[in-house]
Amino acid sequence: AQKVTQAQTEISVVEKEDVTLDCVYETRDTTYYLFWYKQPPSGELVFLIRRNSFDEQNEISGRYSWNFQKSTSSFNFTITASQVVDSAVYFCALSEVTRRALTFGSGTRLQVQP
Amino acid sequence: DAGVTQSPTHLIKTRGQQVTLRCSPKSGHDTVSWYQQALGQGPQFIFQYYEEEERQRGNFPDRFSGHQFPNYSSELNVNALLLGDSALYLCASSLGGTGGDTEAFFGQGTRLTVV
Numbered sequence: 001a002q003k004v005t006q007a008q009t010e011i012s013v014v015e016k017e018d019v020t021l022d023c024v025y026e027t028r029d030t031t032y033y034l035f036w037y038k039q040p041p042s043g044e045l046v047f048l049i050r051r052n053s054f055d056e057q058n059e060i061s062g063r064y065s066w067n068f069q070k071s072t073s074s075f076n077f078t079i080t081a082s083q084v085v086d087s088a089v090y091f092c093a094l095s096e097v098t099r100r101a102l103t104f105g106s107g108t109r110l111q112v113q114p
Numbered sequence: 115d116a117g118v119t120q121s122p123t124h125l126i127k128t129r130g131q132q133v134t135l136r137c138s139p140k141s142g143h144d145t146v147s148w149y150q151q152a153l154g155q156g157p158q159f160i161f162q163y164y165e166e167e168e169r170q171r172g173n174f175p176d177r178f179s180g181h182q183f184p185n186y187s188s189e190l191n192v193n194a195l196l197l198g199d200s201a202l203y204l205c206a207s208s209l210g211g212t213g214g215d216t217e218a219f220f221g222q223g224t225r226l227t228v229v
Contacts, residue, residue, distance in 0.1 A: 004156075037220075043202055045157070045220035091156055100170040101147065102206075102218065104156030 002027045004094050006105035013082055014113050021077045021108045023092030029053075034068065034075045035093040035102065045091070051075065082112045116141060118207050118221035126227045127195050135190040135224045139207030146188040147218065148180060151202040163188050164210075192226075200228045 003026040013019045025034065036048040049059065051068050059066050063080045079086055089109045093102040119138045127133050139146050145164045149157035159172035163182035177193045186207075192199055202225050206218040 042222055043204075043225075044222040045204065045206075047217055047219065050217060093156075100162045101159035101172060102149075102157070103159070106154075106156045 002029075002032075002094050002096055002099075002103045004092050004103055004105035006092055006108050008108045009106070010109040010111070012111045012113065015084060016081050017112075018078060018080050019082050019110065019112075021079075021090050021092075021110070023075045023077065023105060025073050025075065025092070025094045027094060027096055029096040029098060031097040033095045033097075035095070036066065036075075036077050037091045037093060037104075039089040039091060039107070041088075048077075079110075082110075084112050084114050086110060087112045118205055118219050120203075120205050120221035120224050122224060123222065124225045124227075126229060129195055129197060129228055131195050132191065132193045133195060133226060135192075135203050135205075135226070136187065137190070137205030137207075137221060138187045139205075140219045143207035143209050143219070144186050145208045145210065146182060146186065147206045147208070148188070148190045149204040149206065150174070151204055151223070153201070157204055160190070195228045197228050200226060202226075 005024045032053045034051045037045040039045050049066055056068050065078045067076045089107045091107045092105045095102050118140050121136045147162040148160040151157040160174050161171040162169045166182045179191045182188045202223040204223045205221045208216045208218045
């Protein structure tokens with residue numbers, strides 16, 4: 001069965017620090033998709049990135065970067081030079097091609113202090 | 115371009131009552147999925163509707179049911195409410211009734227409190 005683990009429940013950093021959010025997943029499928037979502041206090045889940053299992057190339061988007069390693073079943077998310085607006089709960093999620101559902105981790109609450 | 119809209123935003127119900135939550139998908143999307151997010155946890159998949167049919171269901175009892183209308187909007191119904199049904203209910207829309215190969219857009223959710 002599929003599973004996503006986000007071991008860090010809460011992280012607190014000071015503005016401008018770099019922070020990495022960890023995500024480890026389990027799946028028996030060879031084709032799957034990994035996601036990161038941001039959930040601000042308003043509640044809406046904001047899509048950040050989707051990767052498929054055949055694309056291990058790391059990605060950078062502005063201050064955000066993602067490191068996908070199939071060998072360790074990890075899909076970690078780094079925010080460089082964090083800002084107060086980055087404060088939110090971040091979820092890692094997995095979707096197998098045979099299923100229609102997203103399986104979410106329990107989330108990591110990031111607090112960026114000014 | 116309107117995103118995913120859900121109504122109502124907040125709701126308080128008594129144990130044993132029934133509740134209906136509503137979702138309008140993003141323009142152009144034909145697939146609606148519902149998730150339950152308990153406080154401090156990640157969202158849990160309830161079910162997905164595509165072409166007015168339930169295509170897949172998560173591990174939720176039959177008290178949870180749904181419907182999709184010809185305009186692709188959807189309802190989530192919960193009967194015989196329990197205290198444990200208190201949660202944020204999120205609706206996600208996507209295209210083509212598929213799985214993770216398409217991006218899902220989420221609404222802001224309905225906060226249900228059962229007392």
